[in-house]
Amino acid sequence: MVSNSGLMASRWIPSHRSEGGVSIQILFCKNRRRKREVSKMQNLLNTAFFGVTVNDYLLFFSILLLALILRSLFDRYLSRLLMHWAQKTEAKYDDMFVDAITPPLNALFISVGLLVAVSVLDLPVGDVDIRTFVLQALKIATSIIFVWVFYRLCAPVTEMLRDFMSKSDGDLAAQFAPLMRQAMRVSVVAIGGILIIQNLGYSVSSLLAGLGVGGLAVALAAQDTVANLFGTFVMFTDRPFKVGDWVQFKDVDGDVEAIGFRSTKVRTWSKSLKVIPNKVLTSEIIENWSAMPKRRVKMTFGITYDSTPEQIEALIARIKTLLKTHPGVDQDYMLVNFTGFGSSQLDIFLYYFTATTVWAEYMEIRQDINLKIMKIVEELGLAFAFPSQSVYFENPLTTRMEQNFRLPDDPTLPQ
Structure with a gap:
């Protein structure tokens, strides 16, 4: 017979103390399992491919993905919002500013994202430090993008200055604006080039000092350029012509198409383009027909x-009336006179001015007046003279011929 004590000894009855021990054991097992999983994950992240760990790869692509997302958000929402806001305003400059900065900023997101992403990579260092090389290239690319931003901003800034200057002198503003835009762009590119040189690790002061050694050769080579720049300055101070004027000097005859730092472009009547150095224009006698x-x-x-x-x-009176009533004739000064006796004509002199200086309109006015003068001459019973010569003989020509070629009297011939 089995006693109660033996039965109780053979059966395990969990108590409060024993339940707590089991929970601790289970938790301990889970922690060990987690530690093993974390250890495996750490080992996986620390696994290197081509000298770069998986952890660095994940961080690289995460930063790059974030840059792409930010660029997409800017392109889809922020830039469109700015353009929509700019189009609501009456000013045109905000539209130009937004249009100028949008493409460079899109590229800037990618460049900065790549720069940050590459900086977290622990690339292996061998004979060539690839990481340093890539970072240097990305810094240069970022600098170029910043230069691109300011380069594109030159156009709206120039437009603002042009409108401001046109309030006092519109012609000077139209002539000066292209040069001002070129000067600003050259300055931006020059400053950007200096920054890029510094990013490459070169000393700009040492470079300029090195250029000073060959300063004489540079000065001799650039004397024509300096002369042209001086000619440009003289042209802007004297202002003998502006863009759009009809000018004539030597064998050049046409409209001024552009005035640059080095040269001036003239479109001739045959539609060919002539480029004249500005230093030549300062020493030439220029006839500006558009200044009339x-x-x-x-x-x-x-x-x-x-x-x-x-x-x-009557002819003079009617021509004067014609000129005084013609809408294309300037009424300040005109002359119509009988001036003299020519070899074969009575001379009538006309002197007047057209109200327009445009060549085509001038020719139309002159043609209309000439046709009306022809009608007046015809209505008055007059005739235009043309060079002619009359020969008068002392004796009639027929009489001399009769004397020289008289035939004998013959009654049979008809009388």
Whole structure:
């Protein structure tokens, strides 16, 4: 017979103390399992491929992905929001500013993202330090993007200055704006180049000192450039012409198309483009036809000698009335006079100015007046004279011929 004590000894009855021990054991087992998993994960992250750990690869692609997301958000939302806001305003400059900075900023997100992502990579150092080389290249790329931003901003800034200057002198603003834009862009590129040289580790002061050794050769080579720049300065102070003017000097005849730092471009009437150094223009006699306030017409035509004084007076009076009533004729000064007796005509002199200086309009006005003068001459019964010569003989020509070639009297011939 088994006693109760033996039965109780063979059965395990968990107590409060024993339950707590089991929980601790289970928790301890879980912690050990977690530690093993964490250890495996750490081993995996520390695994190197081509000298770079998986952890660095994950961090690299995470930063790059973040940069792409930020760029996408900027391109889809922020840039469109800025453009939408700019289009609501009346000013045109904010539109130009937003349009100027949007493409460089898109590239800047990628460049900065790559720069930060590469900086966290622990690339192996061998014969060539790849990490340093890539970081240097990305720094240069970022500097170029910043230069690109300021380069594109030159256009809206120039437009603002042009509108400000046009309030006092519109012609000077139109002529000076392209040069000012070029000067700003050259300055931006020069400063950007200096920054890039410094990022490459070179000393700019040492470079300039080295250039000073060959300063004489550079000065001799650049004397034409300096002369052209001086010519540009003289042209802007004297202002003999502006863009769009019709100028003529030597064998050049056409419209001024552009005025640059080194040269001026003239589009000839044959549509060819002539580029003239500015130093040449400062020493030439330039005839600016567009600077005329009005265009002159000076002409003389002849009337035949069989015209009467009354007809000449009527002709002059009607031509004066024509000029005074014509809308294309300037009314400040005009002359219509009978000026003299020509070899084969009575000279009528016309002198007047057209109200326009545009060549095509000037020719139309002159043609219209000439046609109306022809009608007046015809209505008055006059005629235009042309060079001619009359020969008078002392005796009639027929009489001399009869004397030289007289035939004998013959009654059979018809009389």
